[in-house]
Amino acid sequence: QQQVKQSPQSLIVQKGGISIINCAYENTAFDYFPWYQQFPGKGPALLIAIRPDVSEKKEGRFTISFNKSAKQFSLHIMDSQPGDSATYFCAASMGGNYGGSQGNLIFGKGTKLSVKP
């Protein structure tokens, strides 16, 4: 129930194309769904996040689509660029043990994106 399932494991996209990464969860108590981008040798960096009260959030070329009934959410990268080549992790969490805190993140297994020039 605490798992977040992410697919695909790897993705190759041509420059200018759309990259789509999907995640699914079981625990309906999750209330925060971030996406992280990780370059080799670096820590995960927050890319975009969504709460379940909205179905879509867009920031620049990055969009999260959220389907609460299906318990699925996805990341769309429009106009993909070679600089977007990285590993992308979806994650989920619920409120923490203290008021105002955020619980620990449950990460998906990651998607290695390669954008070909």
Added chain:
Amino acid sequence: EPEVTQTPSHQVTQMGQEVILRCVPISNHLYFYWYRQILGQKVEFLVSFYNNEISEKSEIFDDQFSVERPDGSNFTLKIRSTKLEDSAMYFCASTSGAWYGYTFGSGTRLTVV
């Protein structure tokens, strides 16, 4: 932009030795975390820390692990007697609260030989 700073970037230690991984979270953050990532695998939660005490810990965080915030800026993870399977990238993270997202450090690569 504020950063979470981790030292050292790489540590090699012999099995059975104690290691201390150090982190300086962002100064106005209140919640602190340690995560680890075994090579090529997903990022896994170890422990969260708030108000000078552990607020949550995972099954991985057994008696060999401990955390401390010895002063107002540092946050440390100690592994008392390292095992080969402790080899991983260890990430420190901090946040100012719910919905603000975590800021992760660049990690410490721990190699146990």
